[in-house]
Every structure is written in structure tokens, then in C-alpha cells.
Amino acid sequence: MPDQKPDRNFLERAVSLADANALRMALFQTTRDPEIAAIPARRVMRGGSEAVVIDPADIERIQKKAVDFLIDHAGEPTPPEVSVAELDELVQMAEARTIAPSDLEMRRLLPSFGDFPHRARWTGPSRAPEGFSVAIVGGGFAGVAMAVQLEQLGIGYHLFERRGELGGVWSANRYPDVRVDTLSAIYQFGFEKHYPWSEHFARQREVRAYLDHVTTKYGVHEKLRLNHHVRSAQWDDDAGVWHLTIEVDGERMVEHTAQVVVTASGLFAQPKTLDVPGVASFAGDLVHTTEWSDAVCYAGRKVAIIGNGSTGVQLLSEVAARADTVYVCQRTPQWIMPRAGYGRPIEVELRWLIENMPCYWNWDKFVAGMSSTDLREQLIVDRDWIRNGGSVNERNDALRAVLEGYIAQQVGGRQDLIDRLVPDYAPMARRPVVDNNWYATLTQDNVELVTQAIASLDERGIYLADGRHLEVDLIVTAVGFDTQNYLWPTRYQGRNGVSLEQAWRDEGAKAYLGMTVPGFPNLFMLNGPNSQPVASGTGLPCWFEIWSRYIAEGIVAMLEGGHCAMAVRPEVCAEYNRLVDEEAGRLLYLAENGARKKNYYVNDQGRLQVIAPFTGERVFAMSAHPDLADFELTPARR
Template structure:
């Protein structure tokens, strides 16, 4: 890292000199408005080292820059330096589609599919989420929206409801915002998605200290967004929702909750469930678990009062949270025994613990559009078609016995990475090698797990936890392991609202609607539950980049509510036929994926029946286009008895 200069001028010079020349050129073009600079310097910068590292930080393939590109980089940085020193605002604050496509191709080193251009422009943070429906009316005073949950999705919904002019109330069970990031305080808790992506496109953060931020830093980000938009006064804290009922006569939702020991009821014309599917810790069904004399701690409900210093600890689970816990506590405990039900594919991730360079952070904070182009590079995977990764290539499989060329390529990379850590230990390699393709369950970006396994006080055992006695855990094969503390990194129960008493039209419960298995329309709506948006519902997850999908779901919710306001509707309910058509399309494609083809892989995409109900095999860009605006023919509606006069369109236009 270059030493931090002692004054602003030298900091500016050093930051620009250290800036990826590709990013410097893109920022220069927007700053000056001189598009000819892109054509003059761009060709010499294609494929340069910084670009590849930033775009695919987990698959870094360093390239040596040519002498010509080094000279171009110097010229570009000098021009950017002059533009920044001028103090003038950027000339190109917005970009037309052809120019953005050209600039994005240089930023990513590849041509984006046509369907991804608008998606990249929005989620890169170059524009706020432009409304599709031009509002004809302002939301009436008696139209209130209830939001359950003040985590990432709930905060997103609150911001957009506020900007669209809706009256709303957020109901939160905890005493602060943050959701999972407030509850998950286990050692090593961190985001395994790049920080620039795991944040709101309308509120990019230029000041991340790590490429993959730890829990407290991400929680602080959510708190800043909450305060920036003055949302706290609209959030009712320490209030636990117990159920909700649709009042058919009054066309509103009644939400029953417990607040300070008292039962309270909230009423609203629409209800947005924003608690997410990973809401409740999953405690394994273990015989005599309550007889274990030592502490039993779930990673999602960490007990910080328990001192692990010098203790013999058994850790159950090697998913994302499990490996993070293992890395964090290995040097503290006396002995760590890790129980692995089945191995996971671990992807090399050299930036897992890296701090963001001080000069890079300065550039993002002070040079316009640097943070947006950096964000777009981190979004590269979300802009690509995942089918080649998760869909089985039958022709390829028949010829090679593999799954698909891209999937097999990633699997071989993971296996080579594993072998590089244990070159002289074939037994460990065999123990840690999955029997299923990559993405059959969520792969792990390495945060140092293999290195942790090399420590003298750490061991790993293949098996399933079956029972406990007073002093030990007992595996399914009868192996007994004594320990002082039992840690459970066993994930979450898929929520999907079944734990609440949610009743729609005719008093039908959500549990009844989800028999024999949960489903949804567009990952958000359930027939028979009018004016109800269930964010993170079945068939909503893309396995990765859910922060991107949740923004799209909030956008859709606002479009749906604005349609109700404009057309004077008191209720909108997706039809059973539309929902079933959506589910049939998803299920037909799911049948071709690693998630279904490899049913022996345990993963949180499945419910208790082993059916995949969370993940959806759809291109992120397709989801974006499909959720731009409701297809009104897919709904049954009722109208309000009276409507106020329409306002002038320009009076109703609010940025969202």
C-alpha cells in the first residue's frame, strides 16, 4: 500500500496515480463530456491488470501491462487530475444507452447481453430506479402500507415508499434496524458478497474498509441509510408480529402484534412482508440435546457471555457461517472439532480479508463516478447468464460424464485449489471433496478455512450429529466426542410466513395455501392474499446477488401500489392460473439444474420435503424486465367506491 500523503493535494495525486486506468478513463469521460477520449485511449487499456482484478476478484488472473498501456495510463491520469482540480461538475451526469454500453464493455472487458444494459445502468448506481408508471394520482391519505421487518429489505421498502409519497409504518421485533445483521453477531460474521454489490444502488457507499465487510460495518451502513432518510420515526421497534388477517369488507390488512407484553393491532391497505426466508435459527433434531451439560450456542443466536478460551469445542456445520466461526475461534479455543455432514465447494477468494486501499477509497469518495464504475465491475457476475453454471448440459454430459463445461471448469478450479492446500494429504483432499457439481448447494468463498484446518488444535470429522449425553456429542455412526461447548452452525428454517397466522381471502391461511409446498408468483405474490407483497418468497433467490433482486422486488411493489392508486383499486390479487403458470415454468427449468439433478446435496434451497423452493433458475436481467411493472391481466381487482380528482402528472412525479 502506498503511504498516505500528508495533505489533500498529495493525496489526490497519489490516489489518481494508483487508480485503475480503465476507471480513470471512464470517470474522465463523464467529467469532461469528451467522448473522443474513450475511443482514443480505450483500445490500449482493454484487458489491463487492474480491470481483471477488480472485475473478478475471486478469480484473479494478473496480466502484465504493455509499455503502450502504461503510457496511456499516465496520460489518462494526468487528464483526470486536471479535470478534478478544475472543480467543475461532471458534464455527463447521465449516459445514453449506446454510450453506456460502450463504456461498460471497457469496464467489464466483455460485451453485456442486450437485456442486461438497462439493468447494469440502474444497479451500477448511475441512476435512481426510474418509475415505469407515470403517476396520475398521489396516494390518498387513507391508503397506508404496513411493512414487517427493518432489515435490508424493509429499509429498502421504507425508502421507496417514502419517495413515492405513501403513508407507511414499519414493524420490527428488535430494538434497532438491521435484521439478520443485528442478530448475527457470531465471531467472524461477514458478508460473502462484495461490499460494493451488497448495498443499495441508490445509496452507494464509497467508504467500505474491506472488500467483504464484517457484520458490524454492514450494520453501520444500514443505520446510516436509516438516518439519512429519517426512517426511525416510521419504525415501531420491539414489536413482534404474530399474525395478519385480510378484512374482505374493509379491504385492508389487520396485523396482530405483541408490544411490551400487550397485544396491539395495526391496520393498512397493503402489507409488505420483508423479513426474508432466513429468519429463524434451525436447531437440528438431536436426541437428548437438552442433557448436554455445557453451553449449546447457535451461530444465529450467539451467546457472548460464554468464554471459549482454552475450551474443547465441537462445531457442527461447514456452511458459510460455519467456516467463518471456525476461522474466528480456532486460535482461541483449546481444541476445535468440526463435524461436517458433507463437504462444500470452496472457491478461492484472495480478497476475503483484504482492506480496501486507502487511496482507492479516497478516489471513490472524491472523484465522481469512480464508485459507480467499481460497483459495476463487482456486478459483472450478476449481469451474466447463470444457466451455464447451474443447468445440466445433456449433450456434454453424455460425452464426458460431466455436468456442463462451465460448471466442470469451476469444479476443477475448486479441486485444484483444495489440492494446493493439502498436496501431501490425499486423505484430507478426499474428505473435503464434494460428490456433486458446483452450485448443487451454495459454494463458499474461501475466508481461510483450509488454512484453519491445518492448525494443530483443529480437526474435522465426516458425520451427522445424532444425539448428546451430558459430556459429549454422538454421531450417527456411534462416534462419541467429548467437549465443553457445542456450537451449531446449522443454518435457518425457511420462513415463508408459515410460522405466522396469516389469513387471506375467506380466512384461508398461508400454511394452507402452501400445501403441499410453498410457491409464489414472481417470487412475491400468493393468490388469495390481496394487497400482499411477500419479499423473498418461494422462487425468488438467485443463489447470489439477492441484494440486487430485493431492490427489484421493492420496485415492483411500488409499481403495484401506484397502479392501485391511479386506477382507484381497493384490492389486487394475482390469479391462481397466473401463479401456476409461473410455477410450472420455474419447475420445468429447475428440473435441469444442479439443485434438482443432484438431490443428495443438502442445502437451504430445499424445504423439509426436499423440494427446491427457494432458488430460481432465471437470469437476473429477465427478473428485472419481468418485474418492471405488473401485468394487469394476471390480477383480479376491486375498485374503491369513490376516488379523488387526479393531480397534474408533474405534481405526482416523485423520484424513486
């Protein structure tokens, strides 16, 4: 950063690196310049998605006006609060369209004006009863979001994390080039402004540092209990409490009592093991990506990477740069997509602009999420389009054409690779993977794409189904996680001793709004089954803020109403899941060309389980604030 006031050349570089739409919005909000308001922005279709486009000549005008503004006003504060009417006006200007009032309720919160855009509050002078406590299980983003909510309310809690540090998946995953595949601008909490990210897509170490920063700044660190593995939790209906059994430091068991439990153990807590014959006989190193450490050596070795999801795609380029030979074992082709700015540092000038242009941080955050707002349109199966020769719908087929061209370009037109890399299912049917030079790396002389199934392992390597033997001394398993056993390995028992496994035995995991289950009072989940919407308009940290507010407001309403326990009504949960199943039937995930048998979104019973098949606006409307009529309430004991 410059130590003194930047000169015009520096400012011109800074605004040239900015997102033009975010810069336009920040400048207009700050100056109310009618010339900026008059600059046209239009929505266009690009590769199956809508984008807001501004003509190059108008972008130059915006940039010049921004430079003139910054010369005299750099570093001025962003307004602490913005009215609802102004936000609605600005959001529609940013999106270059008229937005229904019901959809604006969520959108006006996404730029994250104000200290805590998703904060729960007491309705009066109430406070939690003495001795009331919440147990939060899991120290990733979700657990930290819940802890900050409780901290603001003054409700007692402990945050239990089974590892020796915060981070969740960002502690467990340390493999080469591990990073978020969502822009840093939206992979952050709305209450923590202007964190100095160094890259457009933050690396693991920086994400971990961010969580440490948040927990220290907001007082959570004092309530954190590391190396505390919650093994089981049992509901005591008579006492109205949960009894937790916790393994501490892997050595001793302790008991803990809490009135409420919030599980934030995450979707990717339990790694899958490589399930092929002969694994135990392999004499080399076999490492799941969650077990990676600095001790793993791949330089000069013969390496097999099994799996081509986000993890396998991220690490290949770095491993191939130093290994002697790399076999990339692909079971199912993926749609792997480019992302602008992926792997690129945030330039010094842009970093300065983010910190010194009033309102730019907010609108950069908003614009970064806009590309996913209409994602659901790519997933709706259009029967008329299919009858006329299409595959899914017009947008999805346009995306397919773009991605097929991208694959061909990345592999230099090599048909032998193209034939094995283009999936036989539609784009977006599975979670999209971001390209980290994966396709191009397959063309290197020391890299081979292997699409034959793995039959077995022996002490020297891998036998393929056609009998070929790959001699390797390091096998990296990037085979994913068990996403069906929610909250595992902690065992929860609700009323009458019924476990979650028993409650979910027939149809897989189900919950109301992904957060609570009938028969399990005062037990809430973050990122539970059918929670995250298919089109969110923002990153997961924002949803953790939304869901944790719902839970915190539920606790507040329960206490203020003189109750000690709340459990969602069975009929309410059943109706929500009926809507989930009905809406899921319209989407690509369960269609014949939707890879439903190769998709962790769909459970073994053929049901969409991981995500909510709704728009972000609809999920927000359902989970913005709890309705106590949805719950069976137990009066507090006098």
C-alpha cells in the same frame, strides 16, 4: 485520507489499487479520450467463468492517464444523469462484448447513475388517499428498501421490526468474523453513493451501521417500530384492509390496520435447532450462531463447531486461534472458494480514489457484479458433454478442477483431509461458500475434522456414530435456517380465511415473481419463493430496490386506477411457476449429481423453491414494472 491535495506518489498508489476495468471506464466516460477507447479488452475463460482482461502494458497507460487527470480534476462531480444511448455504449465497452438490447435494459441501471435508479413514481399529480397506509414487516435490507420507496412517493407506512434494532440477519448474527460474502461494492443500495466502507467485504457491525445511516438519512427512522413482532395478519375483504396483531416489547398485544402489507422477514429468519438425542442433557454451553453474544467464551475451551456452511466457515479460524481444542463436525463437504480481497481493509489510497475519481464508484459497482452475470452457464446440464465423459458441462468441470487444486494446496497436500473434503457433487449445486482460512485452519494441531455422524449428546459432549466420544464444554451449532416456511412465524390469512400454510401445503411455497400469492390481496413479499435469479450481475440490495419498485408501482397503479385491492390471478401465478419448474429441470440443482437432497434451494417435495432458475436479465424484464392485467382488481368503495 490526506488533508491536502495528494501528491503524484499517492495518486500512483491509488490507481494501482483500483480495478483496472473500472478505472478505464471511469476515465473514458469522464474524458472521452480516444486513446483509452482504443485500448483493447478481451474476454477470457478462467476457472469456468469469463473475465475481462486488459494487458499489463495497457493497464499502465490507463493508470498514468488517470494520475494526470486526477492532478487537476480530483473531486469533480459524477454526471447526475447519463443518457440511455451512452449507458448502452459504456456497458458494452465494460463487458467487452455486444449485448442484446433486451439484456441492456437491466445492465444500464447497475452502475447506479442518478439519484434513484430504481425509483417508483406517480404518473400524474395523484397522491395516496388520506389514511392509506402500508405495513412493512421486517427491518433488514428488504424492509428498508421498501420504506425508502414509499418515503419518496409520500405514501404512509410503518416498518415493524421484532428485534430491538434494525438489521435482520445483520442484527441476529454476531458470531466471530461474521461478514458479507459479497463485495461491499455491490452489497449496498444504488441510491446511497460513496458510503465509506472500511473493508472489501464488510463486517456485521459496519453493515448494521450502514442500515442505520440509510434509515436516518431518508426519513425512515421516524416510521420505524422496534420490538414490534407481527404475530398474525388477516385480510378483511369487506373493508379492504389487513388487520395485524402485534406483540410489543414481548409484553402486550396491539392491533394495527393497513391497506397493504409488505413482508420483508427474510429467508433466514428461523434458525434450525440441533435435532439429535440428548441435547437437553448437555451440561456445557450450546449456542446457535444467531444466539451469539459477547458473553460466549471460547478461549481455552474444548469446542465443537457443528456445520460447515457460510457461518461455520467464517467463525472457525477465529475460534481455533483461542480455543484449546476444536472439533469441526462436517456432515456434507462443501465447495469452499477463495475471494480476492476477503478479510482485507480498503486501503486509504483506494478509499480516496473511490470518493474523488468521477464515475469510479459507479463502474467499480458494475464491474464487481460482472463475475456473476454468466454464472447460469455453469449450471446448465450438458448431456453431450456428459456422454463424452464429462460431469456437468465444460465450465463447471473446469471450476471443479480449480477448486480441487485449491483444496489440496490449502491443506498442504494431506490426502487424509482431501479425501474427506472434496464433495461428491458438482460445484455450484449448492450455494457457494467463501473461504475464511477454513481449509488451512483444519491443519492446525488443535483442530480436528470430524466426518462421522453425530449419534447423540450427553452431559460431557458428543457421541459419534462409531461410538467415539468427544468431550467438549462448548458446542456451536451452525446448522442453518428453516428456509421452507416463508414468512414464518407470522401467520397470514387471506380470502375466506385461507392461510398461507394451507395454500402451500401440497407443493411448498409458490408465488408470482416471488412477490404475491393468489387469494391474498394487497400482500407482497420481498425475497419470496423463486425470486432471486441464479445469475444476477449484482447483490441482493439491488434486487430489493427492483422488487420494491415493482410493489410500489403496483400500489400507485392500483390507487390511480381507482381500486382498493389487487390480487394476482391464479392462472398467471400458475403459468409463472410452470416456467420456473420447466427451467429448473435444465439446471444442476435437480440433477443426480446436483446434491438435491442436501440443498436448501430444493424443498421437501423435490422442487426448486428458493431461487429463480432464470438469468438476471429475464427476472428483471418480468419484475421491472407490474402489469395490472395480471391482477384481479377490486374497485374502491365510494
